[in-house]
Amino acid sequence: MLITCPYCGPRDLSEFTYQGDGNRQRPAPNSQDLDAWNAYVYDRQNPAGDHNEIWQHSGGCRIHIRVVRNTLTHAISSAVPVRGHHGGKA
């Protein structure tokens, strides 16, 4: 599998670390809502089809990337930096 890092370009799967479900919302730091925390820490969307997920290019530039990948075919339809940097720009 190749993932196109917005900074480094297409790179081999072996350079990336999977960071899971990208739909999770971290509650406000001082939130006492245990349900919300539980959902954030333990619950995952696990769709058969397009999945919004986070990867780190840990064996490259180390940025985190928001990837939309189909869990049935592994086809990737988008990969953008999680942070506000723009790909291709130094």
Place this chain on the structure above:
Amino acid sequence: MSPRRTEQGGRIDRARTIRFTFDGAAYSGHPGDTLASALLANGVSLFGRSFKYHRPRGVLAAGVDEPNALVTILRGEAREPNIPATMVEIHDGLVAESQNRFPSLSWDVSAVNQLAGPLISGGFYYKTFMGPIIGPLKGTRFWMVCERFIRRAAGLGRAGTVPDKARYERMNAFCDVLVVGAGPAGLTAAKAAAEKGARVILADLEPRLGGSANWSGEVIDGKPAAEWAAAAVNDLRAVDNVRLLPRTTVWGYYDGNTLAALERVSDHKQHPAKGEPRHRQWTIRAKTVVLATGALERPLVFPGNDRPGVMLAGAAERYANEFGVLPGQKVAVFTNNDSAYRAAHALKQAGAAIVAIIDVRADISADMLDFAGKAETEMLPGHAVVAAEGGRKLTGIKVQRFDAASGTVSGEPRSVAVDCLLMSGGWSPAIHLASQAGAKAEWNEALQAFLPPKPTQKWTGAGAFTGAFSTDEAIEQGHAAGLAACSAGRDHFDAPAIEAAPGAPGSEPVFEIQVTGKSFVDFQHDVTAEDVRLAHREGFVSVEHLKRYTTLGMATDQGKTSNVPGLAIMAAALGKAIPQVGTTRFRPPYSAVSIGSLAGERHGDLKPERLTPMHDWHIANGATMYSAGLWWRPQIYGHAGETVEQAYVRETKGTRGTAGIVDVSTLGKIAVQGPDAAELLDRVYTNMFSTLAVGKARYGLMLREDGLAFDDGTTWRLGEQDFLMTTTTANAGKVMQHLEYFLDVIWPELKVTITSVTDQWAGAAIGGPNARAILAACVEGTAVDNAALPFMGIVHGEIGGVPVMICRLSFSGEMAFEVYCGADWGTHVWETLMEVGKPFGLVPYGLEALGTMRIEKGHVTGAEIDGRTTARDLHLDWMLSKKKPFVGSAMMDREGLVAADRLQLVGIVSLDNRPLNGGAHIVEQLDEENPHGSIGHITACCYSPSLGKYIALALVEGGKARHGSRAFTSDPLRGRFGPVEIVSHHFFDPEGSRMHG
């Protein structure tokens, strides 16, 4: 010259002779021969024994699809079992052995298995061996006794037990177009793409590029096809945007157009060049792929179709035309399609007598009849072979009238004496790579073949792979595919003129001649047509059930020849059409791949080593090194005759008595810089860091999001916006990722840079009563007294002319300092400290002494922060700030994490003065016979020189509440039981008077 070597022709070099051995006997052949062709030329007919019945077997095919002729290749003591003789290029000194026979290939005792045939039909073992309900063989015992014999009888070749010294390598490649298969289609595709300037890789599993052109006997552009191919290869070799990879099997089509290919670099050489690998594993990332992998011929299923001497027609043609070998002198041909006529022709030309062509079809085109006439053979249309006879050699066949529509035979069987029978059951495109993603192959009724699925990746197909079985179509498609692959439009193409034998594609839908006798579908696994029908009777009718119940298609050839006949027989039994039955799933690898090549450069060297700057000093000074993750660290600096315990006790006493020094360079070190650095630390640590003064350090604890303890370490504030965080050695990478995740994903607004600086700094911890004096004696540029360097203070100075940073902190419990300097100066500073420290009694100490001192102090490490403990469990709740939220704070008070019966950190003292063991359990009531009632376990233990006792840290239910109580260590694994006392984990100097000085 052997009787089976033709007078002329073939693409072998008759001028040179190669000598090799097979089962100890010496043979010779020529460059260009495979082991199979050379042995056939020498008149060998028996190559191996089948898997289950140990039936004698010869050669069925000429290439990668060979199921029968498997051999073991010996390279010194290294063994390579199960290699098809058809895929071995001979070289001087080659040593090959046959397999699965005892005592010898020609006389094999297990051949009696054939007699038990009906008893050991498909799936027989599920129905028996359940054994008695009582007695010594109850439960699984009886089965296990029987299994031992089954295991011994099963299996093919034998693996070696001596490490293989051969070299394996990995190679990464990138290209615009990867062309798989260098037959007419692939060659043309590569040429078309190359001419457009694309970066092209052309791979073929055969040593000789050209595919079927090497043996088709056709004429292309006025030249023999083989010469046309050779010229095309030369053209491609001449341009530098093409890489040719002969002997390279593309075996896996993975996601993102990543393909895996195995190049057999030097298997064909007697002596590989220096540094030359045996195998090279290519990972090819191709923008597009042209699949031109050709087609594989299918056998027909009839009694005795597995006898040595029965061969695929195309294979025989190849032996004759490419290798100059005659598979037989008196040859019959049995076919359901036109292609085998060409084989008959080729063998005739090579000098064999074609006794008969037996065709299941009653109506044969005039063209083909005419063509058959040239082979001077008897034509038997509407006939079938109903038996092939002989033992280690074919002696004859029986032929009967056959009606293709009803599948029935009639009339009297007639015997025909032959020493070779060619068969063709039609052709199956090699769609394996295209199908690996799981897409469904499409059945083509006219061709009686599965065609490639719709692409799930970026590939185009060409040639026989697509079902285009004529060379002109293959070349036409190859050209188009080559252009399409580099997105070039179609241009004018001067297609070469081709002179080919007549023949229409497609075959009669006849797969089996259903008469009494053992008719093999999967040759290697001895799956017969009857086995397929038994599976049907027992309800294993899905193709995948059929496969698993009978093991059809599960042999080393993965059913390349057998799958389609097998499912056709099942379809017939079900009364369904073939596409309704479908195929089994295609999986990598296309053909078997050496494990060595997949390990690549990691064979013999699994992981890199991480060395500290002072590594060589440790070795030179007698350290025993200890592998900690990827790092190597000194365990002890043993003296002659010392045990490990004696060494660490001496090192500990030395440290606590005078001074000790330990290499702490492996600690994770992360530079945390930027205006929001302090804010980040406040969020990720349980305690406060924004309040830390510049020039001071603080011990910190991190939790995971789920509220469990994660890592600890000190963080030093070097500047207002500049922190140096230290982590445990084991967690350095994880902590780094943890911080990066939060900065990128959760708090992108924070301006903080995170950099791993572990390797920038050499670190030495020097501690003990004399530590300060030693530093005072060598540090320049700063004082190190209490005022200048209080507990947790940081100063900058120089040691031996090298800038150093010193922080006063203590893991050992002594007055101690961590001295950091640039890594390249680490050894210099270390040596200076050793030199200066000598008169002060400074001793180097290793991990064992480090561990001993931390146990005495009750400090926790990874053995206690094991991912299941909380800060409270470890009595670190004092570090949980109540003034701010931090990572983990929301989840850390869940009911399960604050329960009273949680395992908590305690100290343990051995009451019988015997050593304790790590991993021993703690019980309230000792029961050596039937251990039970564990209340916890020992995480770390040592002999404490300071206490004069064997002590340990442990995680025990209820923890603190048990202080002062008696319990027992229960370690049935090592037979160590005995009384202990549960105490506080602070064994030594709990007030910290020593480290505060």
Place this chain on the structure above:
Amino acid sequence: MARSIEIERLSPLAQVYRAGPHGNFEDGVGVALSEPRPGSIVQLAAWPGEERRMIDAIRTVTGLALPDGAGGGVSEGGKAAFGFAPGKFTVVDEKDGLAAAFAKAITPAIGTVTDLSHGRTVIRIEGPEAEWVLAKFFAIDFSLAAFPLGAGRSTTHHDVFAQIQRTGPDRFDVHVFRSFARSFWTALCHGSEEVGYEVA
């Protein structure tokens, strides 16, 4: 560390650095391996939006004009710089003192400076087979078209993280963590045997 330190720096490769030809060199060597041992290596990180000023600062301090674009870099006159991550740059100088010089030029408003002079070991591979040998280790495209002169790439060989800069048409400088340097060097030598190599 403004002033030069007299004490010699010990290379992690010292124990395994064997000058001379090795491997299959009889018909000439495919690559030359060496350790350039620069005096300083720093990493610079610009805050989002400050990349331009960072690039300016690099020019001010080193005279190197970085091209735009991800992974862009230059190498000339004993100095080199390249981007290796968004807003992040590695700068190398054969002389020491780079960190101190950048510390002055780069204000907290622009970004951060991290000294890695001791933390990274630079291994140079040069010669007609350099791309071939490196391709045994790294899953990136080393062809000149894909990896232009001066450019930098962050990548890994299993556990060994590497930043690679192309410093010549057939020359690459591979920056690895110091602690892994000896292991990687040994592997690189092993992988170079096939083409013959010379340790300079």
Place this chain on the structure above:
Amino acid sequence: MAEYSALALLKNAFNGNKDWKPAWRKPQPKASYDVIVVGGGGHGLATAYYLAKEHGITNVAVLEKGWLGSGNVGRNTVTVRSNYLLPPNTRFYEYSMKLWENLSHDLNYNVMFSQRGVLNLAHSPAQFDDYARRGNAMRHQGADSELMTPAEIKRLMPAIDISGNARFPIYGGLMQPRAGTARHDAVAWGYARGADRRGVDIVENCEVTGFLRDGDRIVGVSTSRGEIRAKKVAVAVAGSTGRVMQLAGIDRLPIESHVLQAFVTESLKPFLDTVVTFGMGHCYINQSDKGGLVYGGDIDGYNSYAQRGNLPIVEDVMAEMLAMFPSLSGVRLLRSWGGVCDMSMDGSPVIAKGPLPGMYLNCGWCYGGFKATPASGFCFAHTIARDEPHDLNAAFTLDRFRRGILIDEKGQGATPRLH
């Protein structure tokens, strides 16, 4: 239906094996059942079997979307062991082991359970202590375990590299002699035949495409073969848990589906009797009765329902295999495949009533659920029949995450790819 035995085999051999009958019927699904089990994997089939056998509930259908055993039960590396650290796991898996020991008899089907031992290699004193802790935990729960020295290990498997100069020298090992392997397909087929013989309908090619509801309550399923009603609907679909539960409107669970690859070499003469695992990474090997080395390693590490993986893990597993057995480099990989594992957030399973009324859930097996098959079926059947958990599965609840009562063997927390 006929009993299987050596005698029956002999009798049939004489008449050309013509009289064998289908191992299980191929019934049309009825309009309603007492219990519907979704998923014809090992766990679903075992559940149906024990519902019939232990609780007399025979009006049961097992609905399987494909061919029976097409899921992980038919694609795993067949290791059966109870060498767990944490008491809820040790107890449960040890009970499973006891069921395995009598399973062939119980089913009248030889599942080829072979107690050839499972050995975990340790590569440092610290790891050895860690294993000792686990081994002792097993002993304190009534399971068997032993420590082994390198020399003893060498005797057991002569090709292993115990030389001190290996990158990760072997320091010793933890052995469970009663552990071993069973024939994956036979387990599915044996349970299917056993359940069928007790009246359970096993319906293949019947995909559940939705749940029938009465208010909150689940009262049946819609399938590719029509609607089927049931008093109770039990879901045991392993890797498909996410997809199936989504059909019931539950789109978030503490489960991620990950692909795990497995491998088999060409057949070899007996080479390795014991199941062995490498301690400095992730690789486990056994040799099948057919002679192939069957082995695997880590999951690929990303969500997938594709039943196929990618190259990096393939290479890792092979490299680790050779670190143990450096003579195997010339032996060849024959086939690789993948299965979809239901990775839970603490690496332990869920066998529980709920999460909706009328529904029961069995999932979270990660890559270790084959060995659990008998006990999982046994406990799940109990939970379904009695509407309360058996003692053995009381800890395997769905709300344990929220409550912080985790069963985390590896201490990795909520990062499924690390379990």
